[in-house]
Amino acid sequence: MGIRSVLSKPLAAFVYRQQQAWALQAAKTQQNVFGSLIKTASSTHFGKDHAFDEIKTYEDFKKRVPIRDYEALKPYIEKIITGTQDVLWPGKPVYFAKTSGTTSGTKYIPITKASIPNHINSAKNALLSYIHTTGNSQFLDKKLIFLSGSPVLDTKGDILTGRLSGIVNHHVPGYLRTNQMPSYPTNCIEDWEEKLEKIIDETLTQPMSLISGIPPWVQMYFDRITEKTGKKIKDIFPDFSLFVYGGVNFEPYRAKLFDSIGKPIDSIETYPASEGFIAYQDSQVDPGLLLLLNSGIFFEFIPTEEYFNENPTRLRIEEVELDKNYALIINSNAGLWGYSIGDTVKFISKDPYRLLVTGRIKHFISAFGEHVIGEEVEQAMRYAMSQHPEVAISEFSVAPQVNPMEGLPHHEWLVAFERLPTDLNAFEKTLDQKLCELNSYYEDLIQGNILQTLKISPLQSDAFQQYMKSIGKLGGQNKVPRLANDRKIADQINQYTLNG
Template sequence: MGFRSILAKPFASFVVQNRQKWEKQAVETQLTLMKSLVADASHTLFGKDHRFSDISDYQSFKEAIPVQDYENLKPYIEKVVAGESDILWKDKPLYFAKTSGTTSGVKYIPISKESIGFHINGARDALLSYVHETGNAKFLDKNLIFLSGSPEMIKKNGVFTGRLSGIVNHHVPGYLRSNQLPSYETNCIEDWETKLEKIIDETIDKPMSLISGIPPWVQMYFDHIQARTGKKIKDVFPDFSLFVYGGVNFEPYSAKLFESIGKKIDAIETYPASEGFIAYQDSQEAEGLLLLLNSGVFYEFIPVEDYFKENPRRLHIGEVQLGVNYAVVMNTNAGLWGYSIGDTVKFVSLNPYRIIVSGRIKHFISAFGEHVIGEEVEKAMQFAMQRHPEVELVEFTVAPQVTPPEGGLPYHEWLIEFSKEPNNLNAFAKDINDKLAQLNVYYEDLMTGSILQPLKIRVLPKNAFIDYMKSQGKLGGQNKVPRLSNDRAIADKI
């Protein structure tokens, strides 16, 4: 064993013991954190505008701070971006994480000196939790690859600005940096296809043990390696034993990924966001991701059915229930207040608090009142793939077809790129449709009432989604294709 794997085990034990302390006092930890965040920001412009000095409990917190998205908070963020201090949080941010929004254009998410450590430690602790549970630390002695965005940054009024994955890349612990790939120079290549070939050049003859990235882009990496070598990934990287991923539901991609690898390996799911590192899979046995309640973020949850009401219910962690879809609201030690990140989650455990990501609050289809959400289309696809094990999926998205060009009733159109198509496409479509009707009673009622006809699948040619992402300037890195939408903006471009 190498020194990394030897030292990792006692460190992992220490980290898990500390984690278990706040797990047992989750509600108290969150409410104490709420008061601490308010106190630290009471002198800021936002704190003065929203009477932070009058906040004494969660009720007064809700009365003082509205739920808002980036557009609502933008007047304050623009002051921060312009170089002003003490606007949303004390002093100036350490970084801006630059992201692209569907409605806001480019977004600048502040990362403070108080919050940066939690962005780094989330991923570290996910790995150490795995080491503690399984006893497997050997992967730390081999090469690790992180498929991410460019680490290059620019300065915006004195604040370094770049992609979150690139910012985090600058803070990889020294004991891992020596065996991390790709090289800094390769990571800085902006064109994804050029970068991918260079990554393969640097990694193909190395003892790779851990690979991390968003599943569709990791699959692209595997496909290119197989095209070069004609071998399964396990034969190219015999030490590969751990896959770390986040950003999308793994299930639709798992069959093709494991087929490319040639064997089953352990996987760890993470839930990082520019606003904060939200959760990670702390166990290979338990369902869901551990919500990080001691990481500088005070969380609130809005039941999805209330979200678009004028005064939606807002709940702290002690008020949530199992099996309910909630929109996530964050209050952070970088100065985001009442910030709705757009994701929806569902609790699968309350001791400890574990979640699954169920979708996006604005990613749904309700062209006819059905309100089909991401979790439902994911589950329907997963069900059909289990019924048709020959199928290998590349990517898919769903859109309404309100006025079919061929005439007849409207329907949901599923645009799917397969690497291996079902033997019977009609049966595959029926299985998806039946499962979706089972999951969503409104969808079933619309078909029963002859408002909708069953879904239709449009099989897309090879590289359809890659070409679409390239056309949008979003090929590679941390970018994802929305799973579904309430219009045909994406579908028609694809």
């Protein structure tokens, strides 16, 4: 065993004991976080606007701080951008994490000096928890690859700005830098296909032991290696023993990814977001992700059926029920207050609190991290029809095509046409360009050659009615989702293609 794997074990034991201490005292832990957040932010612009100095209890807080999305928080973000100090949190953010918005284009999520440990230590502690519970630490002595976005940062105002994965790359612990891959110059390549080729060149002969990344990106890495070598990943990387993933629903990728590897290996699921590192898998035996209650975030939960109510129920951790879907709300040392990140979660354990990520508040596609929502596809379709007035449609739905017969993955638009476009390719191009304009994440994936442009499957004009009838849901209030993050519906509706 090497020095890293030997020294990691006592550190892992220490971190695990700490983790157990706060995880089994959930209410007390969260109350301490709550008190600290309110006290620290009481002199900020936001704290003064919402009378933080008068807040003594959670009930006081709920009366003064409403639930917000990015649009509602945006005036405070704009103050920060113009150079104002002490807006949402004392001082100024160290970074803005650049992420895609739903109605306002690009969002700029603050990361403060106080919140950086949430992102960095949580990722580290996920590995240390794994080491302690399994005894496997040898992977630290080999090469580790983190498939991430470019670490090249821009500025917004005078604040360093970039994708979260690129920002985090600047904070990888020094003891891991020497065996981290890919190299920094390769990681800075923006075009994904070009970057992927360089990564393969650098890693193909290396003793890779840990591979981390968003599942579709990792799958593309594996596919390209197999194309080059004709071998399974286990035969290329015999030391590969741990896969770390997060960011999208893993289930559509699980079977193919592990088939590509060719042997069973351990995996760790994580739940990072630009707004904060929320949870990680702390056990190879018990299902679910451990909610990080002691990491600078005070959590609230709204029953999903009440989310759009004027005054929805807001619950603390000790008030949640098992197997019930909640919208996740955070208050954090990044300066986010009553902030809805748009995700829904379901608790499957209270001792400790472990959850599953069940989706988004609204229907969406995020098979590749693009977070495309219904409003965006509807706007894109309306625009395309305005530019191609000969077109008439009866209905449409959108689904990801993760494993196409040829070419890169893409979004498949299943469109029931009353009147077809004169030029279907031109119609597709108009749709795609408008969706890029509406969603910067989607545009990044297209420009980075991770996705190809969308494809339309023309359907019979009554395709959706036939589908709904076939499943006994024709009529009433039943609707086919405008978009989905899997192909359960798409693969059934495809039987009604114009050529079917």
